[in-house]
Amino acid sequence: EVQLVESGGGLVQPGGSLRLSCAASGFTFKSYAMSWVRQAPGKGLEWVSAIGAGGAGTHYADSVKGRFTISSDSSTNTLFLQMNSLRAEDTAVYYCAKPLAAVAGTRWFDPWGQGTLVTVSS
Amino acid sequence: DIQMTQSPSSVSASEGDRVTITCRASQGISNSLAWYQQKPGEAPKLLIYAASSLQSGVPSRFSGTGSGTDFTLTISSLQPEDFATYYCQQANSFPLTFGGGTKVQVK
Numbered sequence: 242e243v244q245l246v247e248s249g250g251g252l253v254q255p256g257g258s259l260r261l262s263c264a265a266s267g268f269t270f271k272s273y274a275m276s277w278v279r280q281a282p283g284k285g286l287e288w289v290s291a292i293g294a295g296g297a298g299t300h301y302a303d304s305v306k307g308r309f310t311i312s313s314d315s316s317t318n319t320l321f322l323q324m325n326s327l328r329a330e331d332t333a334v335y336y337c338a339k340p341l342a343a344v345a346g347t348r349w350f351d352p353w354g355q356g357t358l359v360t361v362s363s
Numbered sequence: 364d365i366q367m368t369q370s371p372s373s374v375s376a377s378e379g380d381r382v383t384i385t386c387r388a389s390q391g392i393s394n395s396l397a398w399y400q401q402k403p404g405e406a407p408k409l410l411i412y413a414a415s416s417l418q419s420g421v422p423s424r425f426s427g428t429g430s431g432t433d434f435t436l437t438i439s440s441l442q443p444e445d446f447a448t449y450y451c452q453q454a455n456s457f458p459l460t461f462g463g464g465t466k467v468q469v470k
Binding site: 276285286287288291300301302303336341346347348349350351352353354355356 | 364395397399401406407408409412413418450452454457458459460461462463464
């Protein structure tokens with residue numbers, strides 16, 4: 242069974258940093274591009290970042306470019322999101338998401354993790 | 364960036380009703396579109412991918428159509444477990460973008 246388990250969320254002050262992790266199991270992690278998607282309280286879904294299979298190539302939403310860094314570790318099957326210079330508008334539940342298939346260009350997601358809440362507030 | 368416009372933002376319906384949700388892309392995306400269902404407190408669940416392919420395990424009352432810029436999700440006969448929020452997502456190019464969501468609520 243495919244499982245994605247996020248961790249690392251919490252309360253952080255504006256300007257602070259946080260590192261999210263997503264532990265993956267049940268599939269060949271290194272063969273899949275992975276993404277982070279977030280959802281602000283009561284709002285819709287916003288794609289944040291993606292990393293190619295095996296860590297090759299990264300993409301970011303304009304709203305986080307230069308502040309967030311996505312990475313992955315195939316030895317531990319873990320996806321990361323390093324978040325720096327956090328702002329109040331970064332407050333959201335952050336989900337990691339796996340593409341449906343290990344085929345280049347597959348960018349629809351199933352499954353998603355349960356999410357981890359990041360709150361940016363003083 | 365490709366903008367995804369979903370309508371309506373909410374719909375009130377009864378069990379057994381046929382519900383249709385539309386999604387329009389700001390530029391052509393071929394069939395690179397997915398639909399998700401999200402219930403409160405839960406992660407989104409993939410329903411439809413490649414505009415019209417039903418994800419494994421999803422009931423056949425869900426269907427998707429469209430290509431280019433205009434897409435539709437149809438629930439043929441609404442069931443109690445279908446009251447939720449639905450999102451479209453374009454998968455054609457980065458940055459990936461979602462529609463604003465459609466909340467299907469009890470009439």
